[in-house]
Amino acid sequence: MEVGFVISQSDIQGYSFLVSKDAKLDNNVFVITDSGIFGRVINIANMNNLLMDQDVLIYYDEILKHVAPERENYSIAHVKIYGYVKDNRINRVNSPPKPGDTVRIVDWNELKRLFGLEESDQSISIGYVLPYEQEFYFDPYRLVEKHFGVLAMSGAGKSNMISILLQEFTQRGIDLPVVVFDIHNEYYNFSQIYPDRFVSIKSGDIKLSGEYINTDVVSSLIEDLSETQLYILDSAISRLDSPSIDNLLSILRSKDDEKRSVNALIRKILHIRNMDIFGEIGLEEKIGMLKYGKSLIIDFSDSTNDRILSTKAYVLLKELFERRKRGEIPPVLVIVEEAHLLASNETNTESRLSQLILTRIAREGRKFGLCLGIISQRPYYLNQTIMAQLNVQIFLRIVNPYDLEYVKSVSEQLTEDDISSIPNLLPGEAIISGLLKYPLFVRFKLADSRLRSNYTDLRSMVDRYWEVNGRRRYLKDIDF
Template sequence: MTGSDPTYLGRVSAVSGASITVKLAESLASGLAIIGGHTYRVAQVGSFVRIPLGYQDLFGVVAEVGATAAPANTPIEEIEGGRWMRVELAGEAIGEQFERGLSQHPNIDDTVHIVTERDLRRIYGKGEQDHIKVGTLSSAENITIRLSLDGLVTRHSAILGSTGSGKSTTVASLLRSIIEPSESGGSSGARILLLDVHGEYGAALGDVAKIFSATPQPGEEPLFVPFWALEAGELLDFIAGQLNDNQTIAFTDKIQELKEERVSSVALPGLDPSSLTVDSPVPFSLNRLWYELIDFETTTFTGQQRDQPALENPGDPTSLTPPKYKPHAMGAAGPFLNQSARGIRRQLNLLRSRMLDRRFDFILHPGPWDPDLKGVTAQDLDTLIQGWLGHEKPLTVLDLSGVPSAVLVRLIGSILRIIYEALYWSREKTEGGVLRPLLVVMEEAHRYVSPESGNVAAEMVKRIAKEGRKYGVGAMLVSQRPAEIDETVLSQCGTLIALRLSNPTDRARVKGALPDNLSGLMDLLPVLRTGEAIIAGEAARLPVRCRVFLPRREYRPNSHDPAVSDAWRSRRVAEGYDRVVASWRAQRTTAVVRDLKINREKVDDDEE
């Protein structure tokens, strides 16, 4: 039977756990086989093999080929032939039903066969409702690779690859595969939130996404993150810098007082005034916070009892004009300093500077969510969250490319906190994450989830990675430096999509996140082609080397390399560096030096 069977590769010679050693047949003369009109690569690392066991078939992945794959006690003359192969078993099939894991192991001398197109369709050909198409098998491009959407979202995932490996295109392709209709119906009701650090995805996903930006272009919505929705600690760290315990108490006491005043004037739904804390998301005026604290710090007194404020000009909290008091003087006549001052004048000056800096308007002056002096806002948090998650499109892109680097990580942490807390506390409602899950895609994750970062963004990502599955919040990390991602977070990613990785430290981190028996497959990472990935984990039926679908040119991210040779070969045109400076100053790529006023009139083409 084996002599005439074109799929025959060899026989099992050793079994150790899920790893088996195969002695290849002497008849294998080349690395190619033609079976049923299709060409297959034979005995190559990353390809699949089949071991028939009665009514069952075991399937495995080739991890090593050559003399080093031979068993330890093999005679030297047999080892030198190099006709050995190590296979890592991964699943089994009974009839047409494939299942990961093993119920039995092969025996010595069991035959090993090439996995043909029919076998591959048993593994990948099922079009279950929860599976999405992501690409084609590298060794058989007529076979479509599908991933379990449930496993991809609930068990978290990571897309890892060096710069230029096709990482951004893979993200765009994967998100379109989730959203767009297919034979299984597609996921038009999906909820996906993409944190776009470099502004790459607006053009690629604009037709299926609602885009929010700190520097909005036509067709985009302005991005606002209300400062009063942040925890007091992270807010003070941004607006006031380093504070000792007494200084922190001075700020938090005043914030608590302003929030209590707001709640007592107009009740907020669901909030019991007795349970109000300084971290409760209640609007308060940052202008009043500054004004009342600076007034207390700078007050001078006159009179025998030193209790008469020596006020000259009351100032104005709306315009951030400080009150003016008579300067203190030595001696018994005064004026006298306020002996109860907390020594926070420097921090209050920083707060005023932050509020006057227009770059931070999206967080300190958040449009309709900006409180007046009484803490009243035009809109509440429900409209903010509905704008991000409750619109008619399945994808939301938060373009953070215009956010100053000084506040970027803190802003990401604040966004994640608002989203997670909202879905956590609404988990029993139809808008919550349990009944309508959310996938959060985090680009450039290594910038804020490194082991030593210790920032609010890292803490929120860890919380989502550890607890998000129970509350319907899934995470997809995207990074070019896996070695800089916190090991705890990476270990919680059940599915790894690894593109080309050249750095040995990064490859070691990816290997460490996968079972030991897949290390041979991960050795292929440096030689993967652009747009080619090794996919392993919860969402994949088997660890697989896959060519990810390439989106149409108009749907690709703005992350392509500049065409250096073409640009340098062409002749220079007239250049205006005043436009460069205008964009720099405006912090907007479309800024111009002067607006051209053009009067457009309709032209009548009818001949007289």
């Protein structure tokens, strides 16, 4: 469908066109000129020369009486050029479209062919392409194989997107097991609804075996240790023949020198004993489930201590990494919710250990088939090395200017106009960058209501409270 013609001036990055009066043109629709230049509408401006001139505007009432100013309305659309279409392929553009060239909308079938969005037994669909409102089929391995990030403010639809992805993996029989670091216990129903595919594990039930009683892990579990304390800890650990916290304590208690430091250290180690994280039940049987193709949902919502959270995450990730390297488990997708908690942008934080292993996996994991899905509502606080390794980036609504600024610096495919549309996205709407050759606007489907996260806004929380606890009573009705 023809929608206008190119106006001056155009270059190989982009062009503008005058929109025909009767054309219906949506932002983000793909267009092509009669010379084959393919691109996407990134902005539409409505203009009226009559209503632009201040000298004229002061006589607006007069003008209205004599002319119909809307007759002077016209629209200019701006297009970002992606390439030159020849034989159903998009090639590099060598010369810009000529002013006067006609522009038409690329229809859905044509777009599907150009982008390879056809449904096949290899593809999944988790949403619709905007503004076409057509099912978005893609190869799931393309999404996960080079790590992906889902970045957006709270309530924008991140967890729902993960739920629909997991649901689709399950229904389409994608044989890639997933390990979800479920920080807020949002995925608890997967193991109920798909018991043969998902296993739920409470992080409290994950105990670390004695081999993890090493200086790195112990010192990350407690507040800063002095140099002397570190030295004492190190030498005590090296003397452990059967590693347990109790044995470590007895070695320390038997020390005669440096009593002050030793006693301070003992108090800290006692604190670790209270955490109850080392024990007999190792990770073996839990991680072993992956061998049978099961996915693991690890519920960290019972973990109130950031150091414990980070340490357990570290140990899990390290085990996955090592086992994957040795080929003992199948390739795995690891989804990390609230990733900024486990891998912040600062060094020496409470999450030092998990940050270390996550950056390592971000850099090396794909070689071994260990893929990351990083979810965060604070991209600005997220570790930069990890951010840089996320080849596919899914942005849902973001309004925080620092986060937006950061998004701008990491997303190569997006234009300024794309970035400025991020704050206006509706729940579930996203820009996907890096999955295909060009960014795409999509709206994710809602996951099965039983699998959806338990996100509740404040109004529903207030309503629910009064529903459960009886109606509001006014002070005068209450007998004190």
